[in-house]
Amino acid sequence: MSLLDITDLTVGFDTEDGHVHAVKEVSLSLEEGEILALCGESGCGKTVTAMSVPRLLPPRTTRLTGSIRLDGRELTTLPEPQMRQVRGKEVSVVFQEPMTSLNPSFTVGFQIAEVLRRHENLSRGAARRRAVELLELVGIPAPAQRIKEYPHQLSGGMRQRVMIAIAVACSPRVLIADEPTTALDVTIQAGVLDVFRDLRDRLGTAIILITHDLGVVADIADRAVIMYAGRAAEQAPVEELFARPLHPYTLGLMKALPAAAVAAGPGGRRRLAEIPGMVPSPLADPAECAFHARCPSGQDDCLAARPSLVRHGPAHLAACFHPARSGEQP
Amino acid sequence: MTWFILRRCGAAVIVLLLGSVLIFLGVRALPGDPALVMAGEDASPALVAAIREEYGLDRPLPVQYVEYLRQTLSGNLGRSTQDQLPVATILAERLPVTLELTALAMLVAVTVGVLAGIVAAVRRGRAADYVATGFGLAGLSIPHFWLGLLAILLFSVTLRWLPASGYVPFTEDPVGNLQRMLLPTLVLGMGFAAVLMRQTRSAMLSALSADYVRTARSKGLPERAVVGVHALRNSLTTVVTVLGLQLGALISGAVVTEQIFVIPGFGKLTVDAVLTRNYPVIQAVVLVTVTAYVVINLLVDIVYAFLNPRIRLSGASHG
Numbered sequence: 001m002s003l004l005d006i007t008d009l010t011v012g013f014d015t016e017d018g019h020v021h022a023v024k025e026v027s028l029s030l031e032e033g034e035i036l037a038l039c040g041e042s043g044c045g046k047t048v049t050a051m052s053v054p055r056l057l058p059p060r061t062t063r064l065t066g067s068i069r070l071d072g073r074e075l076t077t078l079p080e081p082q083m084r085q086v087r088g089k090e091v092s093v094v095f096q097e098p099m100t101s102l103n104p105s106f107t108v109g110f111q112i113a114e115v116l117r118r119h120e121n122l123s124r125g126a127a128r129r130r131a132v133e134l135l136e137l138v139g140i141p142a143p144a145q146r147i148k149e150y151p152h153q154l155s156g157g158m159r160q161r162v163m164i165a166i167a168v169a170c171s172p173r174v175l176i177a178d179e180p181t182t183a184l185d186v187t188i189q190a191g192v193l194d195v196f197r198d199l200r201d202r203l204g205t206a207i208i209l210i211t212h213d214l215g216v217v218a219d220i221a222d223r224a225v226i227m228y229a230g231r232a233a234e235q236a237p238v239e240e241l242f243a244r245p246l247h248p249y250t251l252g253l254m255k256a257l258p259a260a261a262v263a264a265g266p267g268g269r270r271r272l273a274e275i276p277g278m279v280p281s282p283l284a285d286p287a288e289c290a291f292h293a294r295c296p297s298g299q300d301d302c303l304a305a306r307p308s309l310v311r312h313g314p315a316h317l318a319a320c321f322h323p324a325r326s327g328e329q330p
Numbered sequence: 331m332t333w334f335i336l337r338r339c340g341a342a343v344i345v346l347l348l349g350s351v352l353i354f355l356g357v358r359a360l361p362g363d364p365a366l367v368m369a370g371e372d373a374s375p376a377l378v379a380a381i382r383e384e385y386g387l388d389r390p391l392p393v394q395y396v397e398y399l400r401q402t403l404s405g406n407l408g409r410s411t412q413d414q415l416p417v418a419t420i421l422a423e424r425l426p427v428t429l430e431l432t433a434l435a436m437l438v439a440v441t442v443g444v445l446a447g448i449v450a451a452v453r454r455g456r457a458a459d460y461v462a463t464g465f466g467l468a469g470l471s472i473p474h475f476w477l478g479l480l481a482i483l484l485f486s487v488t489l490r491w492l493p494a495s496g497y498v499p500f501t502e503d504p505v506g507n508l509q510r511m512l513l514p515t516l517v518l519g520m521g522f523a524a525v526l527m528r529q530t531r532s533a534m535l536s537a538l539s540a541d542y543v544r545t546a547r548s549k550g551l552p553e554r555a556v557v558g559v560h561a562l563r564n565s566l567t568t569v570v571t572v573l574g575l576q577l578g579a580l581i582s583g584a585v586v587t588e589q590i591f592v593i594p595g596f597g598k599l600t601v602d603a604v605l606t607r608n609y610p611v612i613q614a615v616v617l618v619t620v621t622a623y624v625v626i627n628l629l630v631d632i633v634y635a636f637l638n639p640r641i642r643l644s645g646a647s648h649g
Contacts, residue, residue: 056548088550095541095548103542105563105639115549150639166549 001072002029003206004053004174009066011048011057019063021285022048024230026066030174033200035207037221037238039214039253043279045230046210050176052076053208054091055083070174089119092167096179098160102151108135108162109147112169119170134165138195157188164195171203178210193220214257218242223315226250229280229290232309236316246318248295249275289321297322331642334635342628349620350402353613354395362607368411385411402617408610410603417614420599425618427497428596430507431514432584436573438519439526444569446523447530451538452557462527469524474583478517478590485513495592514591518583522576529572533565540564567637574630581619 011023023045030036038046051057053068053075068075070090075083095101102111112134113127122130128147135143138161151159160180167175177196181189197220199205209221217224217238224241226234226249234247245251255273277294280286289295289302301321309317365381366373382388386397401408407417450462486494493510500507537543538561546560585597592598596615603611635642 054548056544084550084552086550087548093545093548095545097541100541101545103546103560103564105637106560114551118550150643152640153643163545166545 001069003032003034003071004030005067005069006049006053007067007069009049009052009068010064011045011052012063013058014061014063018283020282021230022282023052024285026227026230026232028225028232028235030206030208032173032206033204034223035196035200035209035221037209037211037217037224038227039211039217039224040227040233041212041279043282044227046227047178049227050178050208050210051093053174053176054087054093056087056093085119088115088172089170090172091174091176092170092172094160094163094167094175094177094180096182098156098163098183101163102159104151107148107150108154112147112162112166115166115169130169131165134169135162137168138162138165139191140165157184157192160184160188160192161195164192164199168199168203168205172205174208175199175205176208176210179212180209181216182211182213189216196220214253215259226253230282231290232317232319233291234316234318234320235309236313236318240313240316244313244316246312246316246323247291247320248297248322248324249291250318251324252294252296297324331635334642335632338628338631342624345624346621349624350399350617351395353616353620354398355391356616357609357613358391358394360607360612364411364607364609367607398613407614407617410611411608412606412611417610420611421596421614421618424594424596424599426499427593428584428588430500431511431518431587431593431595432580434511434515435519435522435580435584438515439522440573442519443523443526444530447527447569448534448557448562450527450531451534454535459531462531466524466527466531469520470528472521474517474521474586475590477520478514478587481513481517482590495590497593497595510591510593514587514593517590518580518587521583522580525576525579526569526572530565530569533568534561537561537564563637567634570630570633570637574627577626578623581622 006029007027009023009026010021013020013022026045026049028036028049038050040046048057052064053070055075057064064076066076070086075086078086102108109128109131112131113122113124116122116127116130117124120127120130131147132143135146140146140158140161146154146158151162154162160183164180167177175196180196181192184192193216196207196209200207209216211217221238223237224235225232226241226247228249234241234245234250236244236246241250242254245254252273252275256275258272275294280290280293287306288304289298289307292298292302295302299322307319307321309319311317312323363378365378365385365387368381369378379388386394389397405418407421409416410420446462446465450459450466453459482494485492492513494513496510498506498510534557538557540561542564543556543561546556551560581597584595585600587593588595588597589601596618599611600615602608603615
């Protein structure tokens with residue numbers, strides 16, 4: 001049993017245009033102290049998959065089936081009051097938008113202390129002292145000064161560090177980071193990633209890192225799940241994934257990296273590769289390979305049935321009838 | 331913060347001075363000659379001229395203005411041209427009545443409007459929301475005078491629960507005072523409550539879908555803290571702004587309501603003074619209204635700054 005086990009997770013939303021299939025039959029697991037990357041383009045279901053764990057999806061329109069177990073405890077059916085004990089304490093979240101995720105009307109000290117007082121039963125003063133320590137932990141200078149400040153007085157990178165301080169305040173088992181560096185400058189990104197790595201090393205926190213940036217994946221993740229159109233396309237330890245990508249979609253993503261374009265051409269340069277075509281509409285869920293229309297190695301059998309995840313190595317799975325031959329370089 | 335308040339107060343004084351000039355000129359631009367009204371239809375030209383001289387109406391306008399300002403600041407608002415009573419005395423008698431009416435109406439409006447707005451936003455698209463928005467629409471579209479007449483018809487004439495009109499000072503008969511104030515308060519407060527309800531609802535709806543509310547939920551906070559602390563605090567700025575802006579409507583609503591319920595307040599005084607071209611009273615009434623407006627807006631600005639750290643702190647750093 002892993003720390004977190006997601007089995008056959010299917011999530012849909014009732015919208016005015018019909019039922020949107022956001023996540024389909026996704027299964028994944030997370031070990032203690034592991035950094036797992038969920039990657040894919042916008043709308044591939046990576047955020048919905050992760051937000052299903054703390055149940056932060058809109059309750060009235062979300063249709064969720066499957067199982068999510070934290071330490072063997074089923075979260076999908078946990079009553080809401082107990083679920084509130086899990087949120088912020090055992091599973092916490094760092095959101096994508098540092099500029100708007102903090103409440104503009106309260107000091108950052110209050111917003112950090114709030115979660116401590118909720119879950120750790122700390123007094124006002126003790127929570128405040130702990131908030132200072134946490135700001136120090138995430139690398140904010142002059143923390144005793146900073147806790148009295150309001151979010152608008154801090155830069156984006158600082159705010160993201162405050163968000164991380166809130167998320168790790170109660171030493172969660174699982175930390176979900178949703179594109180934590182996307183809104184930040186490149187120089188700030190590295191610092192924030194260091195904070196995550198440091199937290200994992202010091203507290204043993206398992207991290208689900210949602211990102212579309214394969215550079216971030218290579219930098220920090222232990223294992224990666226590549227998602228496409230609501231399903232897992234490929235799943236492998238990061239080193240193996242970059243050395244031997246099997247799914248044509250993964251291969252396409254890697255060819256689309258600027259670094260790949262620079263390295264490959266004879267003169268050192270060539271046009272950046274792209275994946276032709278469009279992501280299929282999430283309103284339909286046909287029984288064929290969702291990537292078929294855009295796939296360079298697609299054949300007739302891809303239309304006849306949907307490929308399921310097949311094991312190609314000890315921890316390497318891919319959902320493709322015609323995976324790239326090993327040795328094919330991205 | 332102190333600097334912010336001082337700056338606001340300075341601006342308020344300037345607005346008041348400009349207001350006093352406009353009031354002074356506006357009253358003089360009204361058609362009709364007050365000396366003629368006072369002297370009566372068949373008065374001799376000599377009597378009219380004497381009255382003009384007595385009230386200083388024959389002097390140049392700037393001289394009249396400076397004299398007016400000097401007298402006003404020393405608390406002398408002149409005498410009513412109708413009954414020769416000092417205007418200050420009349421105001422002292424009428425103003426508390428209207429203050430009580432508007433304060434009670436505001437209390438009702440804020441309590442009902444803000445609570446209903448929060449409930450409607452939280453229960454969006456469900457029965458409670460439809461009931462609240464339905465009443466809100468009714469409150470906005472029904473005019474005071476009609477609602478007042480309906481209320482009198484129902485509660486005073488048919489049910490005989492409450493007196494239809496009149497006024498007793500609170501200090502003389504508290505129960506009688508509140509009995510008589512209940513209907514006017516509800517009639518005046520209803521429209522105001524509707525405006526506040528709609529504004530609170532839309533402010534709460536946008537706050538509830540904000541990222542920081544999602545953050546609050548991700549901390550495992552109970553819904554009452556998510557709604558009552560995180561969302562409400564950010565909606566209050568809107569509510570306070572609307573409160574200040576709508577005060578004008580409340581004052582004009584008080585004029586109408588006082589006419590319907592025959593309450594001897596400020597509104598009735600205003601109407602009577604305009605009909606008789608009672609310059610000193612008109613000037614004083616408008617001046618009090620302008621002052622009330624300026625003071626309320628000053629208070630709104632200060633409360634707003636308290637609620638919104640971005641305003642409060644920018645005021646400090648630029649000072």
